[in-house]
Amino acid sequence: MLKALIFDMDGVLVDSMPFHAAAWKKAFLEMGMEIQDEDIYAIEGSNPRNGLPLLIRKARKEPEDFDFEAITSIYRQEFNRIFKLKAFDGMKECLEFLKSRFLLSVVSGSDRLIVNGIVDQLFPGIFDTVVTGDDVLNSKPDPDPFLKAVELLNVGKEECVVIENAVLGVEAAKKADIYCIGVPTYVKPSELDRADLVVGNHQKLMEHLLSLEPLFSPEFIPGRRR
Known part of the structure; x- marks a missing residue:
């Protein structure tokens, strides 16, 4: 699914x-x-x-x-x-592999200029959709940013997984009724207890994501950027 x-x-x-x-x-x-x-x-x-x-x-x-x-x-x-631009170790390589298996989206509460600048520099051509704080009226913890991403991706909520590190982000994902993985980057793991799964760190997160099986190969989706 x-x-x-x-x-x-x-x-x-x-x-x-x-x-x-x-x-x-x-x-x-x-x-x-x-x-x-x-x-x-x-x-x-x-x-x-x-x-x-x-x-x-x-x-x-x-x-x-x-x-x-x-x-x-x-x-x-x-x-x-x-600001010193730095992706978490291994994340770009992880995303490049995941792109061959899934549709990928970024949902951030930050300004459009900041988000697009970071995505363009660190992850060019990887994401199918980007939703920023400028693109919705109600930000996290409201579900609107994630529902916007689901709409743009043209998939069902039950066909998505959200990856979040923030309390408000987890709350927003659950209000949107989307499965959520929490990674406690800056908070205690217990603060993300509303997530469906909490992984201990980014290494464990990437290991889990790389083990996921897609329902189909997204390279055959009409209109997807290649």
């Missing part, structure tokens, strides 16, 4: 969340607020439109007192300045 694999990006494909956290912390400091890494990891997967109010309240301020675009602009500038 399996046709498609849907990957979160930050923390699953690339080791990027520490840079996101540092950039958001700088943006908040420039606005006179202080937040902690764990506050940012707790809302990983949401887009700025939905995540910023939560972070501002964590800083004991009222969201309506701040210009979201100004905060986001500082964050983007700092992220681009400090």
Whole structure:
């Protein structure tokens, strides 16, 4: 029954969340607020439109007192300045093999420019669809981003597996009624207990993915990018 694999990006494909956290912390400091890494990891997967109010309240301020675009602009500038692009070891090779067996998608809450830039540099030509935080109104933990990917892939929810490392991402996958594998990159494994399967690390994740059997060979799908 399996046709498609849907990957979160930050923390699953690339080791990027520490840079996101540092950039958001700088943006908040420039606005006179202080937040902690764990506050940012707790809302990983949401887009700025939905995540910023939560972070501002964590800083004991009222969201309506701040210009979201100004905060986001500082964050983007700092992220681009400090970010060091790095895929998890073995992930590109794993994806290249999986592409011969499954449809592949990325679903991320990050900005379209950031997501597409990373995908184009590290994983060119690998993914059939990319859904970013700019492509849906309601971000994770709402199911909309994953449902959008299912729609674009033209498959059934029961024919997909989501790979997530964030609490909100796992919640979104389960709200979408999609089987979910959790990998605890930045959180404790127990925090991902709503996932159908939790693997201990990226090595175990890749071993499991490489053992999956497809329902069909996706190279014969009409219209698929080759």
